[in-house]
Amino acid sequence: MISARGVVKTFGTRHVLRGIDLDVQDGETLVIIGGSGCGKSTFLKSVIGLVRPDAGSIEVDGMDITRLKEDVELAEYRRKFGYAFQEGALFDSLTVWENVTFGLKYLTDIPASKYRQIAQERLALVGLKDVSDMKPAQLSGGMKKRVSLARAIAAEPKYILYDEPTTGLDPIMSDIISDLILDLKKKLGVTAIAVTHDMKSACKVGDRIAMLHEGRVLQVDTPARILKTEDPRVRQFVEGRSEGPIHMKLRDYDEEDSAAPAAPRAAGGRG
């Protein structure tokens, strides 16, 4: 079980997380939705210890990541996780099978002679074959995401974190990736957190959906209830409307213009 309490993170003067409280039950897939810059990815990176929160706690099976200081302790903690990166983050210099099995050397005691076979099995799980000896540069965007998924599940982690698994893919490939996430959950029984903008994918893979806005959790509920929410901010996001209580500026100078209507556009030349 993952349990986050009062997680706060600030970068310079930007308050990215302002006290996040979230629980993820064993075997559950929690999808985090929210606008760009609302802190979704920062929270995901906090869970695995890539970002250190300024305050609050994140407990995973009773181990609080915010209290771990030594590299060895952090490595032990991260052993529980697989992480699928937004752009794949595959190592350019290695082949696909070397990418998939990269973590086995550090996370498991499996002998190196079995790596190739494990790579084939994991690649088959994500629907790929005959790509083992290719380099990441030879793969399409969708294939890279799948290889990234295969790498995330290679060491059979208890938890998988998906960072924007469908971003940048066409609708059909997005749906295929969503099916893969469901399939992996069924076959491996993993607990997962997925961060996405894609409402269709969120509703498909999520047992529950949490909406983040300005570093705070607005609502956590099942996909069916999220779709019928009364909260106007969640509703605006779910329906994908530009007008509503969530103000996203069309241009940087919009607010300045409305504050000073007489100001000439040319000044500064921004936007």
Next chain:
Amino acid sequence: MRERILALFGSEALEWAESVGKAALLVRSSLLWLIRSPLESRQTLIQMQRIGVESFLVTVMTSFFTGMVLALQTGSSFKSLFNEPLFTGTIVSFAIVKELGPVMTALVVSGRAGAAVAAELGTMKVTEQIDALYTLGTDPVRYLVIPRVLAFLAMLPILTIFADYSGILGGCVVAKLKLGIPTSVYWHEVFDHLENKQFLHGLIKTFVFAFCISYISCFKGLQTTGGAEGVGKSTTSAVVFSMTSVLIVGYFVTAVLVSLGIT
């Protein structure tokens, strides 16, 4: 206005101090990882190939022509002063072995291999490959920095030895063809005065240069932010800092070696 200038200098000084502190932590971290975890031997060999073997030709060529220029300048100057190109072999060999060999090799390697290291690590940083290393149970210092530092430390002295021979040989070619010095006389001038401690003098410097170039390149690469533009900036910065540090540190190491009698 004065406050602005002070604030500008203040923030620059703070940034500089922060960078020095972070670089020192990188050195500390790499020493700790080196002690407590097995060496990434495959990665180290790959880096030795990239940093050392692939820099061989350009290093030897540079040194060869440096030796040629040195012989020509020395010989022609001495000819105009004493009517004889005296001690050309001695001067070329001393200058190459003690100073120009190590420095020219370090400059060439920092421009070629140092830039490549900074660009590679920088690209890995902006494409989240460094984060991926953490999530896969290892550490960028262990997997990336240590093999590169060891490769620089192993290969720069070897390259310098080849560069030394190449430079002296370049001097010999000019001495024979342009200055009319018989080859046997040139080599007598070289070996009559050159001792092991002069080789040691040059060799000690190469280790210091390798340390500076490797850590500066790795540090600049790992600190990269801001996409392709950031990679370009950190690569340029790595080369500029590496080359400058070779020249500055070169003086101080020479001063220490001279005071210790290794000269």
